Every structure is written in C-alpha cells, then in structure tokens.
Amino acid sequence: MLSALASTIILAAAASFAAALPTATADGASKCTTPEKRKSWHDVSESDKKAYLNAVKCVMTSPQKLNRLPGAKTRWDELVSLHQIHALQIHTTGQFLPYHRYYLKTLDFLLRECGLPKEVTLPYWDEPRDAGKFSKSPVFDKVLGFGGSGVGAQSCVMDGPFANLTVNIGPGFKTQPRCLNRKITDFLSSSCGASYVTSAISGSTYKQALDAIYSGPHLYGHMALSMMNGDSITSSGDPVFFLHHGFVDKMWADWQAKDLTKRLKDISGLNAQDPAVGFSEFSGGMEVESAMWGKPGQELLAVTPDPKSGDGGGTITLNHIMSSLGIIPNATVADVMDIKGGYLCYEYA
Template sequence: MTKLLLRLLAVFAAVGLVAALPAAEVDTPAQTCTTPSKRRSWHDVSETDKKAYLTAVRCVMTSPQKLNRLPGAKTRWDELVSLHQIHALQIHTTGQFLPYHRYYIKTLEFLLQECGFKGDIPYWNETRDAGKFSKSPVFDPVLGFGGSGKGGQNCVTDGPFANLTINIGPGFKSEPRCLNRRITDALSGGTGQSYYNTAISGAKYPQALDAIYSGPHLIGHMALAMMNGDSITSSGDPVFFLHHGYVDKMWWDWQSKDKTVRLKEISGLNAQDPAVGFSEFSGGMEAESAMWGKPTAAILAVTPNPQSGDGGPTLTLGHIMSSLGIIPNATVADVMDIKGGYLCYEYV
C-alpha cells in the first residue's frame, strides 16, 4: 500500500486514479492589461504600504479556513500552504515549477484582497542583500517579517508573525508547529547579481528552468531555512512569497530577452520522475520519503491529475493549474505573459 501511495501521482494519474475535488472551471476570458500593478522590492515599498501588506498577511494567517476540503487546514493561510503540499510532487523538478508558482502568487494576492488589501504585491530583490540577508529590511521587527528564529525549533519570536502556528507540515503531515526560519548569511551570497545573471542566461526553457531552480531559488531557500527547510511546506513562512517573487522576476527577465519566442516556450515533465524526485536530493522519491513521509490518502484524494490539459506526461501551454477552489483554474498559457490580461503587473 505504501508503494502504491508513493507512485499514484506519477504513474496512475494518466488513467484517472488521481483527481481533484470539484474546483472552479477554467474561466479566463479575453482580458487586457492597461494599468499594470507595480511589484517593488521590499526595500522600495513605502512605510504605509508595508504596514498594509503585513496587516493583510496576518489577517489571512488568522482567518478561519473556508474550503472544508484541504487536509489539516484550520486557517485561510493553511489552505494556501496546503496547496503547495498537495502539488509538491508536481511543481518541483518539473516544467510546472515556474508557471505554477507564478499562479500561486496570484492565489496569495486574492487572499490578501479578501482581507481588504488594495496595494501591490511586493517582492524581494535579493541581489541587494546577498551575503547579508540578516541585515535586510525584509527582516525588520516592525516594518518587516521578523528575524531569524530562536530556540531549538527556530521559532520566529519578533515582528508581526511572532508565535503564530502553522498547521500544515512538516512534509506530508499536518502537525501544528511554530512559524520558523534560520537565516545563514554565508549561503545568501549565492543570490547575488552574478548568480542572477547566470540563471537567466540559458538559451532555451529547460536550461533557464534548471539554472533558476538550482541556482538563486534553491540557494535562497537554503539561506532562509523556512519551516525547517521543508521543501514541501516552506510557504508557511510569508517570506516565501517575497523569495518567489524574486524567482518569478528571474523568469520574466529571461522571457523578456525574446518575448516573441519565450512567451510561448514551455516544456518538461508535469510530475516528478519517481526515480529522480527532487533534483537537489539523491535517491528519488523513495529515499526522500524518509525526510517528508509520503502523500496520505487524504492528500491524494484532492490531488489534481498532473496531466490535466496535457494528455500525457509532458507539460504544454494547455496544462490546467488549480488552487482547488480559492481562485479559478488557469492554464499555463494564461500566466506566460505577466501583462497578458489574466495577469497584469510589472517589476519596477
């Protein structure tokens, strides 16, 4: 039974044994982007806008869950983290990594607006703090996210998110734990400008995908060790979304070098190869399960078919991405252009 649970996503999805609970249909009518929102690095966000963003994030983190279908979720934030847990084996070391996380940030934006947020989503230009993450304004105790955690569990004890509980994780479990992180300045040097330049220098999507994922993205995660460095549920820490804004900007900067071609260029698997698993760990899924466990029956019951919209194991522009009902489903094509209408923002 355990081997079956491990391989259901990658092996049996094609014959319909893995399917999400009913969610919003794909409904992305033609739209235009005339006034894009401005995504600024946290360094450049006004004090007023920082406070508004932090207040909205805390609101999401303390609001009760609404979907009544995501295993272990007790808050609206838990539902967001649960999405990352449920999709983990589809959106890491696959072609889905960049488009799904772009869609995932849009899901956060909706939840913030649900809490009254009317501003622009920030990101974190990590090149400005490379080698000295702990000194970044991102971790200011008043106008930031609090600093490195304390004690044996590295619980965040200052800032607006001090002493909050995350109910999703670790791994594929649902065991309440503190919001935690551990900042390592020496590792953060790997998010600097030269690493950024390398990450966006690939000639084709597979090269760019690998360089972004294995470069500043992965190194940033290592330097922050959000939620005990757990790849499955690291989005429990709100800093995750600033970091992935930086990752998204890398992809956009790569796309912008040749929009005619790159706004339609996508490839890769739509679910992990069980023999490989996460590329940053050895041994494939079987070995990695020693760290994170395996998707539970409850998780598998709501896990979308990774081949939805593709008709096979290779990712296409027609691939359907789901937030399981938080926002409507979207296709990869919908998120390829950040000013294409479905999305409407720019990095400044």
C-alpha cells in the same frame, strides 16, 4: 430583499472587483493596459508595508473556507496546503515557474479578501541587494518586516508581526502544528547575488532557464532562509516565501523579456516528478525522500489534481490546467506565460 446598505456594499464590491479585472477587447481576449508595479520590499512605503503585513496576518487568522484540505484551519493553512498537495508536481518539473506564478496570484486574492487595498501591490524581494547579508535586510525588520532568524532548538520566529505563530500544515506531507520557523545563514545568500542571477537567466531555452533558476538563486535562497526547517513541501508556511518567489518569478519574467515573442510560448519539462529523481536537490529519488517528508496519505491523494490535466501525457504543455482547489478559478499555463497578457497584469519595478 436586499437593504439599501447591502446593495450599496455589493455594488461597491462589484465595482472594485471589476476595476481589478483585465478589460475584454472586441475579439474576447483581455488586455493589460496599466500593469501593477510589484516593488522590492526595500522600496515599499512604510504605510504599504504595514497594510501588507496586516493583510497577511488577517489571512493567517481567518478561518478556512474550502472544507476539503486536510488539516487546514485557517485561510493561510489552505494556501500552504495547496503547495503541499502539489509539491510533487511543481518542483523539479516544467510546472515549477508557471505554478509558482499562479500561486502568487492565489496569495494576492487572499490578501484582497482580507481588505488589502488595490494600490498596495504584491511585494517581492530584490535579493541581489542583500546577497551575502540576508540577515541585515529590511525584509527581516522587527516592525516593518517579517521578524528575523528564529531562536531555540526549533528556530521559532520570536520577533516581529508573526512572532509565536502556529502553522498547521506540514512538516512534509503531515499536518502537525508547529511554530513559524526560519534560520538565516548569510554566507549561503551570496549565491543570490547579481552575477548568479545574470548567469541563471543567460540560457536560450526554457529548460536551461528553469534548471538554472531552480538550482541557482531559488535553491540558495531557500537554503539561506531555511523556512519551516527548509521543508520543500511546506516552506510557504513562512510569509517570506512569497517575497522570495516574487524574486524567482521576476527572474523568469526577465529571461522571457529578452526574447518575448519566442519565450512567451516556450515551455517544456515533466508535469510530475520522476520517482527515480524526486526533488533534484536531494539524491536518491522519491523512495529515499519519503523517509524525510513522509508520503501523501489517502486524504491528501483524494484532493490531489491529476498532473496530466490538460496535457494528456507526461510532458507539460501550454494547455496544462493549474488548480488552487477553489480559492481562485483554475488557469492554464498559457494564461500565466505573460505577466502582462491580460489574465495577469503586472511588472517588476
């Protein structure tokens, strides 16, 4: 039998959970009436910054729950592991933008699990404001930010709330615990400036926007930050990854907003990497890259979802099924096309 206190807690939890869900309309579709506002780190209040940083730390120190992701010891490791497991499906493929949008929702869920209040929305980083001078950004503040550039041979982050943190997933497809590391190179961050963003979202098809965003400000941001040694497979070990990918997501949303009716349905590309190409930012294809990243081992392959799931072929469709391997329910690409479509309900301020 439940104690009165336990039932009160359950009811309160159910109420706050219900409040965060989109409301269902008569025809069964959900709608988004009051979108959350995602703000750039520059504009987040001091108290919200503290709440966000504390929630991230809580995810990093909470024990893993799924009992199925190789090498994962913490909830944060599970989040990083998702990116590792899906790495060859979500980069240099049509899935890149939808999956990373879903990935941000997965982070959001983990932060709420750690008690982040509903009023504190996921922050992003309006990078054009700091282009050419990333290292001076409030994102890297020692107290109200993520700490700065790492030091020493390993570029371990030694200041801020995440100093001396160990990440267990990576490098590449391995699981070798190492320090949270990043190395900021200001001149590379110039390519995240406003004119580069404008050009990245100037195309008329999804393919044009995807390619230009991916190899433009997205890639330059990664190079300028070199998070987790610039590791394409596990750079999400650095919490700054999610601010950068909020910016990437905003570019996609801004591109979509220019012709919503058409672009909310526009999706194309592969659903897994072409082995001859691999990551487009490295030449030589998957075989050559495996010298750098390793290859997914049997343990990893055993939990890797079928990239064709929902598509039935090699091309991504709106029916494509994306998985967080049980952190949040699976979603389709159609679910995440519209940031105000009901499954998602937010906008960028």
